Amino acid sequence: MKKLLVFIFLVSSITQAQHTVSGTMTNALETDWVILYKIKGARQQFVQNSTIKKDTIIIDGKNQIIGTFQFQIPQTSKAGFYRITYRTNSPNFVDFIYxxxxxxxxxxxxxxxxxxxxxxxxxxxxYKNYLNEISKAQQKLDSLQITAIKNPNLDLNANYKAAFNQVNVIQNTYLKNTNGMYVQPFIKATLRANPSEIKTTAKDYMSNITSTFFDHMDFKDKTLINSSFLVDRITDYVFYINYSENKDVQQKLYKESVKTVLSKIENLPFKKDVIEFLVxxxxxxxxxxxxxxxxxxxxEKLPxxxxxxxxxxxxKALFATEVGRIAPDFSWKENGKDLKLSTLNDAEKYVLVFWxxxxxxxxxEIPLLHKFLQDKTGVKVVAFSLEKNDFGWKxxxxxxxxxxxxxGLNKWENKIARTYNIMATPTYFILDKNKKIIAKPETLEDLKAFFTKE
Known part of the structure; x- marks a missing residue:
């Protein structure tokens, strides 16, 4: 009896120690499940999964399917940012603090x-209330700034100063009210480093945004590191803030923004995750x-x-045969001679076909390819045949x-075929005279179209 009471007490204690995470979808027609993850920087750690209970309700005379789900979270679970995801084709998610x-x-x-x-x-x-309030105040400040740039004759300095002060009042109020709370580092990091006075040109305005973007973000703060916050801001900075319609300029902006981001990260495991995320x-x-x-x-410079x-x-293997790469080299014997793909010099372009x-x-298709190219003197075909033996090939x-x-013996296990990630035959590559891959036609018709356009 005594052991039974102890057992009941332990079960009761465990039950009371659990917390719940409950969600309601207002339109759950296409969704049957949710997965709970704990966010660790650029990674997600699986916690639990759950099915969705669905009920039909009538709103404005129309049926609407409501979905509910719940997770039991032991009290021993660490505080942090968590995420529920749903749908497989294009995963959506909700992030929250636990x-x-x-x-x-x-x-x-x-x-x-x-x-x-x-x-x-x-x-x-x-946190949700803070984001709503600070967002509205920031939008007002930005609106005044943009209006001033578009209409330089307007005197908006007093309005701007009032809006600037309002942003800071909201920020300081929430910082004070969240003292000691888990959410406070996110509130500290969210505030933009707004200029105290209106910028007079669009260039100065954007320059201020890019140069001060990370001013309030502490990349050493473990609470921020173990959340989606920094990764989301890195995404904004690299892919949206630093933008140009000119392709060459954009590549330079990407590199500069990557340098800026990675120079701020001293936590090496987090830096590794961010690099993999950017890749x-x-x-x-x-x-x-x-x-x-x-x-x-x-x-490659990480420890x-x-x-x-x-x-x-x-x-590296995955990207080895993308357009723009030099085709991976290989050699073979032909009429008693040793040949290499890299040193062929008998054409201006090559069609490398795995068949x-x-x-x-x-x-x-291969006879049709032969017929199509027979009068194209500047094109040579390198036909790599994947076989179990040489009988049919000869x-x-x-x-x-x-x-x-x-x-190429051993068929799908052939080393060259694996290097080129060959999953089906025929597979086509078009190379220039330097053996750089310039196209990867999916079909023979695509290949014909490539040469017909020239």
Whole structure:
């Protein structure tokens, strides 16, 4: 009996020690699940997942599906920024602070950041109210500044001074009211370093924004590091604040903004995560110049023990055959001679095609490719055939004269095929005379279109 009472007491204590995170979606038609993560800088750490309970309610005479979910959070969970995500095709999320209190919020899944409102959690309610107030005050200040630049004859100095003071009043009030709270570092870091007087030109205005952008952000603060805050601001600074429509100027701005950001980060694990985050962003636009810049100047200069060699190898392999790269070199024997892709000099352009006699599409397309290119004297084909043996290949290549033919045994496991990330045949690359990849046609029709336009 005594052991039973102890057991009941322990269960009761554990139950009471838990907090809940509850969410309500105001339109949950397409969503069935949510995942809870803890944010650690540029990374997310899985915590729990949950299904969504759906109910139909009538609003203005129309049926609307409301979704609710809940997570049980043990009191031992550390304070920090957390995130719930949903949808697989284009993940959306809601970020919130957890600091040993129940959290409850409502949001629309299509625009969560703009719609989220908190009904429980003092930290989140205060932060949301602060963001609303400081945003309105900052917008008024910016509006006066822009109006003054557009209309230099207007005297808006008094209005600007009043708006400037109002921003600072809001900031100081919230700093005072959040003394000792988890949210205070975010409030400190959010305030813009506004000039005390109106800037008279757009150039001076933008220069002030870029030069003071990080003035109130402490990159040593572990609370900020272990949240999405700094990564979000880094994203704004690199990809939105420093912007030019001129491609060459934009590349320079990217490099300068990356230098600025990474020079501020002393926490090496966080710096590593930020570099990997930036690589992923530039990967989306296949900006190889900036990816190389990040690897060569920053990632590879991290301490050896901190670098992820597998990550580095994987990314370099992934980008090795993108447009703009020099095609990875390989050699073969042809009519008793040793040849290398890099030293071929018998054409102005080359079509490198990976194909196979075991591929029905190839048996149809490769003869068509041969026929299309036979009168194009400045183009030479390097045909790399992925085979299990040479039987079919010997017969087929005889029907394709004036090409360079290479036999690649072991088919998909062939080393060169793996270097070129070949997942299907036929796969085409168009190279210039220096063997730089200038196009990657997805189909034979795309290849024909490339040469027809020339």
């Amino acid at each position: 600091n040993n209190e129940d959290v409850s919020f409502t949001f629309h899944p299509d625009y969560p950041e703009q719609s989220v409102t908190f009904s429980k959690s003092n930290e989140n309610i205060i 992923a962003q530039f990967e989306n636009t296949k900006n190889l110049e900036l990816i190389d810049f990040l690897f060569e100047n920053y990632y 050896e023990g901190l670098q992820n060699k597998d990550y580095l190898k994987e990314k 196979s006699t075991g591929c029905s599409h190839c048996l149809k 017969n087929m290549k005889a029907t394709l004269p004036n090409w360079h033919h290479i036999l």
